[in-house]
Amino acid sequence: MFKFFKPRRAVFGGEPLTVDFHSHLLPALDDGATNEEEALRLVRGMMELGFRRLITTPHIYRGNYNNTRETIQSALERFRKLLLSQHIGVQVEVAAEYFFDEYFFREVELKTLMTSGADYVLFELPFNLKPPMLEDVIFKMNVNGYRPLLAHPERYIYFQDPKLRELKRLKQSGIFFQLNTMSLIGQYGSRAMRTARALIREGMYEFAGSDIHREQQLPVLKSAMQNDYFLQLLSSGRLLNAQL
Numbered sequence: 001m002f003k004f005f006k007p008r009r010a011v012f013g014g015e016p017l018t019v020d021f022h023s024h025l026l027p028a029l030d031d032g033a034t035n036e037e038e039a040l041r042l043v044r045g046m047m048e049l050g051f052r053r054l055i056t057t058p059h060i061y062r063g064n065y066n067n068t069r070e071t072i073q074s075a076l077e078r079f080r081k082l083l084l085s086q087h088i089g090v091q092v093e094v095a096a097e098y099f100f101d102e103y104f105f106r107e108v109e110l111k112t113l114m115t116s117g118a119d120y121v122l123f124e125l126p127f128n129l130k131p132p133m134l135e136d137v138i139f140k141m142n143v144n145g146y147r148p149l150l151a152h153p154e155r156y157i158y159f160q161d162p163k164l165r166e167l168k169r170l171k172q173s174g175i176f177f178q179l180n181t182m183s184l185i186g187q188y189g190s191r192a193m194r195t196a197r198a199l200i201r202e203g204m205y206e207f208a209g210s211d212i213h214r215e216q217q218l219p220v221l222k223s224a225m226q227n228d229y230f231l232q233l234l235s236s237g238r239l240l241n242a243q244l
């Protein structure tokens with residue numbers, strides 16, 4: 001009689017991730033936490049998942065989320081006071097998630113972008129159409145002393161190619177990639193999931209982030225962080241979150 005054994009789960013080492021980079025925690029600044037109560041529940045949930053430093057990144061997207069360095073900084077100060085009053089011992093810092101538009105290009109020129117760590121700038125692209133001047137702006141960012149960090153490359157339709165041709169080409173232009181951890185288990189669809197897994201196999205991510213907006217996403221994030229691909233990424237030693 002044949003016996004069927006379940007294949008052994010791969011065992012991966014690696015330090016747990018304690019620094020999250022990319023989220024929408026600050027209340028009422030964008031499409032993330034809508035009020036202080038929700039923001040506090042998100043922070044508590046992130047702490048339960050092991051995070052101790054949360055570098056949150058409100059959208060700066062003219063016409064949709066008209067944030068500036070000032071609106072973000074003052075929201076951070078208010079939120080830090082709230083955390084203190086609630087005796088919540090977590091470090092919250094800010095950067096931004098810039099949309100790739102004229103406002104962003106101007107800030108690149110003026111060298112007034114919000115950064116994290118060694119001048120990393122998080123930015124996102126339109127989802128359906130690759131902007132023609134992408135490589136030029138990446139070049140300009142590098143020339144101006146920034147490290148361009150593309151948010152969730154796996155989510156853009158025009159990059160969702162099993163062979164990763166466009167993303168491999170783009171990588172040559174001096175850019176860093178940030179995984180949305182929840183992509184690994186299909187939170188943004190199967191094509192984003194397959195692309196994220198392929199990018200991990202190719203060793204192309206330097207950062208992982210929650211990109212969390214809603215408390216309903218906390219259980220999704222938790223299970224994504226138990227996924228073998230995520231554990232493989234952790235154990236690869238490639239993640240630079242702790243250096244931010």
Ligand SMILES: [Fe+2]
Binds near residue numbers: 023097211
């Ligand atoms: Fe985001």
